[in-house]
Amino acid sequence: xxxxxxxxxxxxxxxxxxxxxxxxxxxxxxxxxxxxxxxxxxxxxxxxxxxxxxxxxxxxxxxxxxxxxxxxxxxxxxxxxxxxxxxxxxxxxxxxxxxxxxxxxxxxxxxxxxxxxxxxxxxxxxxxxxxxxxxxxxxxxxxxxxxxxxxxxxxxxxxxxxxxxxxxxxxxxxxxxxxxxxxxxxxxxxxxxxxxxxxxxxxxxxxxxxxxxxxxxxxxxxxxxxxxxxxxxxxxxxxxxxxxxxxxxxxxxxxxxxxxxxxxxxxxxxxxxxxxxxxxxxxxxxxxxxxxxxxxxxxxxxxxxxxxxxxxxxxxxxxxxxxxxxxxxxxxxxxxxxxx
Amino acid sequence: xxxxxxxxxxxxxxxxxxxxxxxxxxxxxxxxxxxxxxxxxxxxxxxxxxxxxxxxxxxxxxxxxxxxxxxxxxxxxxxxxxxxxxxxxxxxxxxxxxxxxxxxxxxxxxxxxxxxxxxxxxxxxxxxxxxxxxxxxxxxxxxxxxxxxxxxxxxxxxxxxxxxxxxxxxxxxxxxxxxxxxxxxxxxxxxxxxxxxxxxxxxxxxxxxxxxxxxxxxxxxxxxxxxxxxxxxxxxxxxxxxxxxxxxxxxxxxxxxxxxxxxxxxxxxxxxxxxxxxxxxxxxxxxxxxxxxxxxxxxxxxxxxxxxxxxxxxxxxxxxxxxxxxxxxxxxxxxxxxxx
DNA sequence: GTGAAAGCGCTAACAC
DNA sequence: GTGTTAGCGCTTTCAC
Numbered sequence: 200x201x202x203x204x205x206x207x208x209x210x211x212x213x214x215x216x217x218x219x220x221x222x223x224x225x226x227x228x229x230x231x232x233x234x235x236x237x238x239x240x241x242x243x244x245x246x247x248x249x250x251x252x253x254x255x256x257x258x259x260x261x262x263x264x265x266x267x268x269x270x271x272x273x274x275x276x277x278x279x280x281x282x283x284x285x286x287x288x289x290x291x292x293x294x295x296x297x298x299x300x301x302x303x304x305x306x307x308x309x310x311x312x313x314x315x316x317x318x319x320x321x322x323x324x325x326x327x328x329x330x331x332x333x334x335x336x337x338x339x340x341x342x343x344x345x346x347x348x349x350x351x352x353x354x355x356x357x358x359x360x361x362x363x364x365x366x367x368x369x370x371x372x373x374x375x376x377x378x379x380x381x382x383x384x385x386x387x388x389x390x391x392x393x394x395x396x397x398x399x400x401x402x403x404x405x406x407x408x409x410x411x412x413x414x415x416x417x418x419x420x421x422x423x424x425x426x427x428x429x430x431x432x433x434x435x436x437x438x439x440x441x442x443x444x445x446x447x448x449x450x451x452x453x454x455x456x457x458x459x460x461x462x463x464x465x466x467x468x469x470x471x472x473x474x475x476x477x478x479x480x481x482x483x484x485x486x487x488x489x490x491x492x493x494x495x496x497x498x499x500x501x502x503x504x505x506x507x508x509x510x511x512x513x514x515x516x517x518x519x520x521x522x523x524x525x526x527x528x529x530x531x532x533x534x535x536x537x538x539x
Numbered sequence: 540x541x542x543x544x545x546x547x548x549x550x551x552x553x554x555x556x557x558x559x560x561x562x563x564x565x566x567x568x569x570x571x572x573x574x575x576x577x578x579x580x581x582x583x584x585x586x587x588x589x590x591x592x593x594x595x596x597x598x599x600x601x602x603x604x605x606x607x608x609x610x611x612x613x614x615x616x617x618x619x620x621x622x623x624x625x626x627x628x629x630x631x632x633x634x635x636x637x638x639x640x641x642x643x644x645x646x647x648x649x650x651x652x653x654x655x656x657x658x659x660x661x662x663x664x665x666x667x668x669x670x671x672x673x674x675x676x677x678x679x680x681x682x683x684x685x686x687x688x689x690x691x692x693x694x695x696x697x698x699x700x701x702x703x704x705x706x707x708x709x710x711x712x713x714x715x716x717x718x719x720x721x722x723x724x725x726x727x728x729x730x731x732x733x734x735x736x737x738x739x740x741x742x743x744x745x746x747x748x749x750x751x752x753x754x755x756x757x758x759x760x761x762x763x764x765x766x767x768x769x770x771x772x773x774x775x776x777x778x779x780x781x782x783x784x785x786x787x788x789x790x791x792x793x794x795x796x797x798x799x800x801x802x803x804x805x806x807x808x809x810x811x812x813x814x815x816x817x818x819x820x821x822x823x824x825x826x827x828x829x830x831x832x833x834x835x836x837x838x839x840x841x842x843x844x845x846x847x848x849x850x851x852x853x854x855x856x857x858x859x860x861x862x863x864x865x866x867x868x869x870x871x872x873x874x875x876x877x878x879x
Numbered sequence: 880g881t882g883a884a885a886g887c888g889c890t891a892a893c894a895c
Numbered sequence: 896g897t898g899t900t901a902g903c904g905c906t907t908t909c910a911c
Contacts, residue, residue, distance in 0.1 A: 256683035263888035
């Protein structure tokens with residue numbers, strides 16, 4: 200009766216294994232064996248079953264298989280942005296695919312509530328594991344899921360409130376490298392503009408820059424400008440850094456958004472004269488004039504490691520929690536080598 | 540016994556509705572009602588059940604719900620690249636979310652076999668619908684899925700071998716706009732470099748460019764260069780177009796990859812002198828010198844429409860197949876307004 | 880209003 | 896080797 204109802208609703212019923220078994224004249228179990236390539240099935244049965252499958256256009260229902268076996272063969276990635284340049288995500292996808300895992304990717308969109316919705320939904324779907332580029336400030340609500348055995352790995356930033364595996368860049372070294380590169384090219388007043396210190400990486404990078412200034416006996420005043428990345432805030436920071444009594448001759452930007460905002464605020468002429476090293480790779484950096492010197496994160500390595508950590512956790516839920524720090528690399532292209 | 544085995548394997552068992560019902564001292568059905576916010580449950584039952592849920596850290600298993608109800612609440616997007624700038628995908632995600640649908644995004648990665656694997660896998664998962672940016676040349680293998688009622692929408696390109704809803708840009712108009720813009724700025728020898736004519740959009744755009752040339756009484760020889768987008772091929776095309784006896788004074792590029800390859804091949808100085816209009820928006824187009832004039836696709840509109848078409852198809856499997864053509868828009872920024 | 884029982888489509892015991 | 900049976904965790908008839 201259920202069936203009759205559904206058919207009359209307009210949607211054609213899909214054949215199930217039962218239908219295939221009847222069509223082939225074999226038992227349900229045999230069809231299941233053929234579908235799963237069980238080598239212990241007699242070849243004549245294989246032929247019969249495959250014929251029936253083709254005749255009915257049968258497609259196994261993965262949902263039922265997943266419910267029965269308990270595994271989905273799918274891992275989730277909750278990143279701040281899919282649909283933007285995101286080499287970590289690309290590496291995650293590649294690595295997952297190579298491991299025979301399907302990737303379910305979703306954007307948290309810099310929204311704490313949305314991040315929570317997505318993570319909870321992934322848990323309800325009983326995905327085999329989750330990689331998250333955390334955004335929210337408190338993830339204690341995930342503790343029950345972790346207790347229930349859900350494998351979870353943090354990428355780019357650690358999580359607060361729960362203890363999970365994590366892979367991230369060596370932010371402090373990257374800022375140090377940028378500073379020293381400019382210093383070596385003769386600059387003595389070097390300024391920093393970057394993300395808000397409410398954000399983990401913003402905090403780490405601003406602190407590392409202050410440390411670099413102090414290590415060279417320089418004062419900090421007027422040179423370190425963390426904060427929201429808006430045109431107004433960045434313009435004000437540039438004004439302070441470059442127009443004061445002791446103007447900076449070089450600039451380090453703390454992430455890609457900052458770099459682009461700075462370039463747009465300065466305009467092509469001024470930008471071409473300012474020594475600049477950006478943290479994070481920038482698309483088309485090589486086409487700008489001068490081409491942009493950056494400290495690049497090893498994004499492919501980060502994404503790959505995230506999947507490796509996740510797989511290790513899936514294989515052994517009891518293994519100790521691990522944090523992997525990936526080194527960064529300076530890409531010398533021109534803007535960072537301008538003289539003072 | 541099964542349970543004991545699984546527990547001994549190290550993975551803690553998650554509580555099910557049965558456990559919640561026992562804990563709360565109510566029937567299974569009542570727990571289901573509470574979980575689904577059925578308003579006909581007595582308030583004291585709601586309290587008891589919610590207490591039990593909290594006590595056990597119960598999370599419903601979506602797989603079981605999906606199997607039972609037949610719907611997943613999830614649509615799939617098989618695009619050529621997630622993890623690259625992909626405004627269509629961003630719009631799909633936004634629109635899907637606004638409709639209460641989860642998005643499962645996967646990269647076909649310009650690989651026909653992979654596209655096939657992904658689409659078949661999405662069908663096996665019985666997703667509620669699929670949006671595909673088709674890459675392969677023959678999708679007849681999807682016919683059984685369509686017959687079985689799987690809603691499917693093509694984006695950016697039509698599909699061959701099956702008849703499905705489609706949303707795409709007005710390629711021909713876009714090329715015409717680019718040509719006329721350069722023509723209006725005094726150029727008479729205008730060349731075209733673009734994607735291979737094996738690709739649908741490459742075919743449409745090259746044909747439109749030839750038509751524009753002819754409409755202005757110009758010859759075609761040496762001016763139209765469709766083909767693979769490699770540094771060598773583009774360099775050769777540039778050589779032919781710009782260094783011949785009648786060198787072109789302006790150039791139309793057929794997609795983003797072509798535009799970037801041309802800019803890299805020319806180098807900053809030569810690029811700054813060539814009148815250029817690109818098809819497709821380019822990241823950081825405003826930061827180049829001169830800023831890049833492009834024919835931009837209305838990507839947000841395309842992604843939104845793809846979801847709308849899919850939802851319409853899900854609601855009414857019998858509705859006639861529809862193709863939506865979205866207009867393009869010229870973005871005047873500098874490179875396309877250089878004199879001859 | 881609530882509760883018992885059937886069943887979504889599949890896989891895994893177990894006997895044959 | 897193959898067939899029968901139970902059950903994954905949930906929703907949904909139906910009687911109460």
